[in-house]
Amino acid sequence: MTIKVSRRVFGAGIVATGLVGTSGQSFAQGTPKRGGTLVATWGGGEPQACYVPAGGGSSPTFSSSKLFERLALRKMDGAFEGVLAESWKPSADFKSYTVKIRKGVKFHDGKDMTVDDVIYSVSEIWKKYAVASALTDFAGIESPDADTVVFKYNNPTPEFFFASTLCSPVAYIVPKHVYAGSDPVTNPANNAPIATGPWKFKEWVRGSHFEYVKNENYWKKDEPYLDRLIIRYVRDPAGRAAAMEAGDIHIGVFNPVAPPDIKRLTATGKFVATPKGYEEAVWSTTLECNMRNPVFAKREVRQAMFHAINREFIAKTVYYGYARPGTSPIYSPNKEFFTADTFKTGFDPKKAAALLDAAGFPKKADGKRFTLNLLAAGWFPENGKVGAYVKQVLEDVGVGINLTVPDRPSSIKRIYTDYDFDLAISNQANPSEPVPSTTQYFTTDGILKGVPFRNASGYSNPDVDKLVDRIKVETDPAKRKALVFEFQKITTQEAPLLPLVELESITLASTKVQNHSNDPNFLAASWGDLWLAS
Amino acid sequence: MAGELVSPTPALRGSARRTAALRLLRRRLIQAVPLMLGVVIINFCLIQMAPGSFLELMTAENQVSDPATVALLRKTYGLDDPVWMQLLKYIWALLHFDFGFSYRQNMPVIQAIWIHLPATVLLMVSSIALAVSIGVAAGVVASMKVRTFWDSLVSIAAMFFYAAPSFWLGIMMIVLFSVKLGWLPVGGMMKIGGASSGTWAGVLDILRHLILPTLALGLFYAAIYTRVMRSSMLEVAQLDFVRTARAKGLSRNKVTIHHVLRNALLPVVTILGVQMGTVLAGSVVIESVFSWPGVGSLLFDSVSSRNYPVVLSIMVLGSLVVIAANIAVDLIYMWLDPRIEIR
Numbered sequence: 001m002t003i004k005v006s007r008r009v010f011g012a013g014i015v016a017t018g019l020v021g022t023s024g025q026s027f028a029q030g031t032p033k034r035g036g037t038l039v040a041t042w043g044g045g046e047p048q049a050c051y052v053p054a055g056g057g058s059s060p061t062f063s064s065s066k067l068f069e070r071l072a073l074r075k076m077d078g079a080f081e082g083v084l085a086e087s088w089k090p091s092a093d094f095k096s097y098t099v100k101i102r103k104g105v106k107f108h109d110g111k112d113m114t115v116d117d118v119i120y121s122v123s124e125i126w127k128k129y130a131v132a133s134a135l136t137d138f139a140g141i142e143s144p145d146a147d148t149v150v151f152k153y154n155n156p157t158p159e160f161f162f163a164s165t166l167c168s169p170v171a172y173i174v175p176k177h178v179y180a181g182s183d184p185v186t187n188p189a190n191n192a193p194i195a196t197g198p199w200k201f202k203e204w205v206r207g208s209h210f211e212y213v214k215n216e217n218y219w220k221k222d223e224p225y226l227d228r229l230i231i232r233y234v235r236d237p238a239g240r241a242a243a244m245e246a247g248d249i250h251i252g253v254f255n256p257v258a259p260p261d262i263k264r265l266t267a268t269g270k271f272v273a274t275p276k277g278y279e280e281a282v283w284s285t286t287l288e289c290n291m292r293n294p295v296f297a298k299r300e301v302r303q304a305m306f307h308a309i310n311r312e313f314i315a316k317t318v319y320y321g322y323a324r325p326g327t328s329p330i331y332s333p334n335k336e337f338f339t340a341d342t343f344k345t346g347f348d349p350k351k352a353a354a355l356l357d358a359a360g361f362p363k364k365a366d367g368k369r370f371t372l373n374l375l376a377a378g379w380f381p382e383n384g385k386v387g388a389y390v391k392q393v394l395e396d397v398g399v400g401i402n403l404t405v406p407d408r409p410s411s412i413k414r415i416y417t418d419y420d421f422d423l424a425i426s427n428q429a430n431p432s433e434p435v436p437s438t439t440q441y442f443t444t445d446g447i448l449k450g451v452p453f454r455n456a457s458g459y460s461n462p463d464v465d466k467l468v469d470r471i472k473v474e475t476d477p478a479k480r481k482a483l484v485f486e487f488q489k490i491t492t493q494e495a496p497l498l499p500l501v502e503l504e505s506i507t508l509a510s511t512k513v514q515n516h517s518n519d520p521n522f523l524a525a526s527w528g529d530l531w532l533a534s
Numbered sequence: 535m536a537g538e539l540v541s542p543t544p545a546l547r548g549s550a551r552r553t554a555a556l557r558l559l560r561r562r563l564i565q566a567v568p569l570m571l572g573v574v575i576i577n578f579c580l581i582q583m584a585p586g587s588f589l590e591l592m593t594a595e596n597q598v599s600d601p602a603t604v605a606l607l608r609k610t611y612g613l614d615d616p617v618w619m620q621l622l623k624y625i626w627a628l629l630h631f632d633f634g635f636s637y638r639q640n641m642p643v644i645q646a647i648w649i650h651l652p653a654t655v656l657l658m659v660s661s662i663a664l665a666v667s668i669g670v671a672a673g674v675v676a677s678m679k680v681r682t683f684w685d686s687l688v689s690i691a692a693m694f695f696y697a698a699p700s701f702w703l704g705i706m707m708i709v710l711f712s713v714k715l716g717w718l719p720v721g722g723m724m725k726i727g728g729a730s731s732g733t734w735a736g737v738l739d740i741l742r743h744l745i746l747p748t749l750a751l752g753l754f755y756a757a758i759y760t761r762v763m764r765s766s767m768l769e770v771a772q773l774d775f776v777r778t779a780r781a782k783g784l785s786r787n788k789v790t791i792h793h794v795l796r797n798a799l800l801p802v803v804t805i806l807g808v809q810m811g812t813v814l815a816g817s818v819v820i821e822s823v824f825s826w827p828g829v830g831s832l833l834f835d836s837v838s839s840r841n842y843p844v845v846l847s848i849m850v851l852g853s854l855v856v857i858a859a860n861i862a863v864d865l866i867y868m869w870l871d872p873r874i875e876i877r
Contacts, residue, residue, distance in 0.1 A: 037727065045835065048638045186640055206639075206649050207827025208722055230726050235822045235831070242708045243720040409586030409840045412594050450604065452594040 030514075036532040037228040038513065039248060041240055042523065043255040046233040049190040050204060054129040055170040058254065058429075058523065063210055063231055065524040067108075068172035068195040071099065071118070072163060074280055074432075074520055078335060080163040084113065084173050084196065088166070094156035094475040099149050099166075105219045107175045108200045115143040120176035122151070125184055130170045133436045134161075136445075137472065156473045158480055160336065164433035169281075169524035198224040198528030209233060223528035241265065244508065250532070251509040251516060253277070253523045259320060262508060270511055275322075275504040277522030282331040283429045283505060285314070285323075285386055288441075288497035291458040293422045295370055300355040302495040305423065306345035307352035308397045309390055315501045318385045322506075326499025328488045329441065333502075334432045337484040343493035352397045363398045371400030372422035377411035383425045386500065390425065416452040428453065428499075431521070434484055439468045442491050459496035551872060555865055562861045573853040574628065574846075578621050581842050588840040589613055592637055611637070628850065634843035638836070643847045647829060653723055654828035656740075657747055657820070658813050662806070664752035669759020670802065674795060676760065677767035688760060696757035700816060704750035704823040711746060719743050721825035747824040751816050755809060759802050766798040773797075796870055803870065807863030811856045 047059035051068065055061060071085035082088075086100040105113040122141045126132070139152040151162070165171060173196065178189045192201050198220070199212035209232040214224050232249060234240045241261035243249045257265070265271040289296045289305060296302055311325035330338045356362075361369040372394075376387030384405040391401040401423075406414060414420040430437045440446035444465050446455030467487055474480040492498065507517050512533045519525035589611060593604055608614045612623060627634060633643040676688040695703070712720040719725065723743050729735035770776065771794050779789045818830035825831075829848060836844040 039726070048839070049640060186637075188640070191640060205726075205827065207653070207821075207831045208825065209726055211726065228727070232722075232726070232825075234721060234825045235834075236705075236825075238705050239708065239721055239823055239825060242705075242713050245713050246716065246720045248720050406585065408838065409588075409591050413586040413590050416594070417590060450590065450593060 030533075032222075032225045032514070032529075032531045033533060034225050034531070035227050037230060038226050038527075038530060038532060039230040039232055039250050040527075041232050041234055041243070041249050041252045041256055043237070043240075043252065043257075045235060046207065050201065050210065051172075051190045051193045053125050053170075053174075053184045053190070061169050061524050062253070064172070064193065064195075065169060065197075066199045066212055066229060066231070066527055067193045067197045067201055068174065069197045069526065070167060070169075070171050071173065072166035073525075074164075074167045076276075076279070076518060076520055080167065084118075085166060088162070090157075090159055090162070090475075094158070095153050097151045097157070097162050099151065101147050101149060102219065103147060105196050106217050107196055108194045108215060109175070109178075110217075111175065111177060113173065113175075113196055115146060115149050117173055117176045118149050119143060120180060121171075121173045122149075124179070125174055126171055129184065130172070131165055131168045133440060134165050134168065136436075156475050158473075158475050158477070160477065160480070161433055161435060161472070164431060167280075168431075169521055197526050199229050199526070207233070218528065220528065225529065225531035229527060237261070244271065244510070247510075251507065251513045253505075253507045255506050256508055259322075262506060265508065271508055272511060273506050273508045274517050275506055277507055277517035277519060277525075278505040279333050280431045280520035281429045281505075281523070282333050283427060283503040284326050284331060284499035285380075285383065285501050285503065286326075286426050286428055286497055286499050287390065288424050288426065288457045289495070290419060290422050290424070290456075291460075291496060292419060293372070295361065295372070295422075296496075298359045299494055300359045301361065303345050303493075304352040304355040304359070304397070305394065305399075306495055306498055307348045307355065308393050308399075309500060310347040310393065311500050312347070314386055314389060318382055318389065319501060319503065323501040323503045326502050327492070329438050329491050329498065330434055330484065330488055331430060331499070331502050336432050337434055337481060339485045339488055341485065342488045343495075345492065345495060345498065349393070349397055356397065356399075367398060368400040369398045371402065373420075374401045374403045374423045374425070375411065375414055375421035376403065376405045376425040377408070377415065377427065378405045379408040379411060380427060383427070387425050390423070412452050415456050416454070417450045419449075419456060419458065424456065425500075426453075426456075434487070435468065435472055439471070439487070441497055442487075442494075443468050457496040459494070461490075461494065464490060464494070551868065555868055558864055558868070559861065562857075562864065566857045566861075569857060570850070570853060571625070574625060574850060575621065577846055577849040578624060581845060582617055584840070586840050587613070588637060588842055591840055624846070633847040633850075636836075636841055636844050638839055638841045638844070643843045646832065646844055647847060647851065650827060650829045650832045653826055654814070654817055654821070654830060656744065657751065657817055657826060657828055658810075660744055660748040661752035661755065661817075662813060664748055665755035665759055666802070666806065668752070668756040670763050670795075670799070672756070672760040673763020673798075673802075674767060674790070676764040677771070678790065680764075680768065685764075688764070692757040692760040694757075695753040696761075698754075700750050700754050701819050701823050703753065704746065704820060707746050707750060708823075718746055721823075723827055747820050747826050750823065751813070751820045754816070755813065758805065758809075762801050762805060763798060766801045767794055770794045770798045799870060800867065803863050803866050807856075807860040810859040811852060814852050814855065 042062050044059050047063050048056060049060060051064035052060040069083050072080050072082050075081055082102070084102050084105060086102050088097050088099040090097050101115055101118055107113055119141050127135050127138060137153045137155045137157065139154045141149055141151050143149050175194050178194050179187055191204060198215050198218045200215045202213045203211040209230050212229040214227050218224065234243055237256065237258045240249065240252055241257040244252060244257065245265060262273050266273050287305065287309070289302045315321065315323040315325055324332065327340065328338065328342045332338050356369055363369055374387055374391055376383040378384060387403050387405060391403045394401050415424050415426060428441070440454050442455065442459055442464050444460040447458055447460065448454050464487070467483060467490065471480060471483045471487065474483055507522060509516050514531045514533055515529050516522065518529070589607055593607065612620055615623065636643045636646045639646040672688045672692070676685045679685050708720055711718045719742060723740060724731060724736065725739050728739050731737065731740060776789060776793055779793045814830070817828060818834055820826065821828045821830035822834060832844065833848045835841070836848070
């Protein structure tokens with residue numbers, strides 16, 4: 001997953017005060033009111049294009065998800081619900097899925113959405129760009145009739161995996177008549193999309209905002225409730241806070257303002273802040289070991305790195321308590337697959353030192369066992385702070401550290417192209433389905449030079465590869481869950497890459513905004529059901 | 535690039551002045567060619583030395599891992615050529631007014647810059663106008679009321695605005711005038727969904743949005759001009775021709791405006807030319823604070839995304855602006871003091 005979101009706000013710390021009281025709160029009251037303009041922002045910058053076929057990061061996902069629609073989505077209660085698909089059903093051998101396409105859906109230019117659009121989107125956009133790594137077993141798609149498509153796979157495909165693919169935030173249905181015969185990456189329509197969603201693109205004032213207007217022909221007859229949706233870009237968190245306080249912006253997702261401003265604004269009673277709406281995009285800060293360095297050949301050395309680090313301290317100090325120690329590559333909010341029954345690499349500096357001694361790396365005369373290059377990816381300022389702390393504690397156990405905090409392009413190049421690091425502090429955002437978003441950090445086929453947010457550590461273990469291959473094809477949910485539990489046990493013990501902390505993200509909204517934070521990936525939701533109270 | 539001043543000489547008049555000005559203009563334009571070439575080469579080399587490239591970021595964001603696709607992209611963007619060849623191609627393209635293609639905006643670079651240019655030009659012109667008018671006026675007042683309360687007040691204010699970081703000043707003004715008092719908009723260039731920029735209501739709306747960023751950017755330079763103007767006024771006031779003018783019985787105001795002010799403006803004009811580049815750089819910060827959709831924001835984003843064609847083009851255009859400003863300064867010198875000959 002590509003990361004492109006500023007988390008500067010985490011640097012100053014997200015204070016739980018003012019948030020705790022809202023976490024269980026419902027943000028919908030009374031009968032929806034129609035009309036009005038909602039002005040929204042987010043904690044990052046303007047996207048490179050309104051729609052990026054490959055995803056392109058959180059910013060284009062935020063802007064495009066209000067226009068485009070997916071075949072399905074996942075609800076807060078964990079259930080899957082059809083959007084442009086009415087239903088789907090696996091074959092007896094789970095090698096194909098029959099999907100009924102919703103009838104009566106029109107694109108914003110008035111043309112009907114048909115199975116041809118679905119087939120084009122899946123084979124030309126999903127397979128090549130948007131969800132390519134999830135479609136490695138994909139064998140093709142065909143339409144037996146005008147309302148049905150059949151996804152075919154080379155191997156049995158679990159239902160949860162299939163449904164999760166349909167729900168992927170960038171697995172959109174795009175208009176074939178607009179994209180066919182062009183390079184989707186450079187198609188001019190990416191900057192003025194034509195789609196099926198509740199909002200129609202009206203204008204992009206570069207450097208300022210997107211303006212979307214109500215889709216009068218939207219297939220959900222009641223939605224959208226609002227007349228207009230403005231996505232405004234304000235680079236500076238303080239500027240966002242001021243704009244929200246002045247009433248210019250109603251809602252900000254993904255940590256729009258600095259923590260002291262969250263506290264201050266919620267204290268006025270005019271705003272609410274909530275960590276809800278990020279359950280399918282849980283972020284973490286990770287530490288990964290470059291297996292190309294011979295010192296990491298022994299797993300005890302890798303485990304020692306994690307034993308030396310107090311994750312609780314990072315959560316409390318760097319993230320001001322708005323993070324929790326990570327214990328597994330599957331994150332704790334994941335109700336389907338998380339297990340606490342994993343190998344523990346908790347804070348224990350003495351054990352870290354003992355493991356390093358036993359691995360054949362005693363302290364030398366200068367007090368150091370060996371020296372490592374620690375790269376803290378500079379796309380989030382907090383990573384630099386975590387890096388400074390990790391340097392300190394690893395030096396306490398006799399590991400010399402050269403810390404660098406390069407900017408985003410340099411970090412991507414050094415971690416994922418040049419493999420120019422020994423230890424790297426990076427970030428991930430993973431949905432509930434672990435294949436491939438989580439597993440690709442550990443499998444051999446995830447080692448793809450130049451492709452970010454994959455297996456940069458170079459960790460390759462045939463046992464893990466085989467286990468993941470079994471997870472991919474296990475169609476019995478209980479057995480699959482057990483396999484994912486096993487995956488967590490092995491990877492936490494092997495420790496090539498583990499989360500240091502799981503982060504929580506914040507939405508800040510005016511109390512006028514109703515029905516927000518009602519989707520487990522709210523940033524990527526359509527927002528057709530939001531409305532403004534008087 | 536302000537030229538070497540040779541003064542005093544007998545004042546040039548009429549057609550002789552025009553001829554001298556044209557000669558100067560021609561000389562400066564010829565000098566600008568190697569200067570621009572140097573700017574292009576240095577900026578190109580600096581960008582080449584920066585780690586990471588736009589191609590790596592582009593393939594990363596588009597999850598492209600296929601070596602054949604990467605090779606094709608490298609060829610498409612001319613990155614498979616040696617660096618010196620890329621430089622020669624870039625210079626050749628520039629000579630044909632081709633600034634390249636911005637993959638990030640998916641449009642020609644010049645179009646991407648053109649979209650943002652009016653906002654920056656407006657901000658720069660208004661800030662410089664504000665800085666010069668306040669700086670000159672305050673400097674004159676301080677020099678006329680030297681060692682009085684007014685002089686101290688102007689000096690303290692100048693010191694404050696010189697010392698205050700412009701981004702901090704901007705945020706404080708937003709808090710006071712936008713959030714607390716609600717008089718002015720928080721940011722942006724126009725009210726979203728408001729009147730069109732082609733109408734009077736639209737123009738007024740832009741002006742309302744322009745006030746705070748102009749103040750935040752312009753007051754720093756106003757502080758500099760105030761200090762320079764004050765000392766320049768005091769220095770010129772001591773010169774013989776001023777004493778002569780007073781001896782002739784001219785009023786104090788007449789002497790100040792017609793004799794002292796005009797000559798005291800020369801240092802301000804010099805700084806103005808030199809600071810065109812720094813005003814552009816300052817606009818990067820101010821545009822960020824006020825969400826002003828100008829070239830500064832584009833430059834910031836382009837550096838972050840290693841969008842080299844855009845970065846280089848902004849650098850080249852910025853250099854052109856500075857060169858043009860300095861040529862203008864030389865010409866203004868000649869107008870302010872006809873005795874000056876610039877070599």
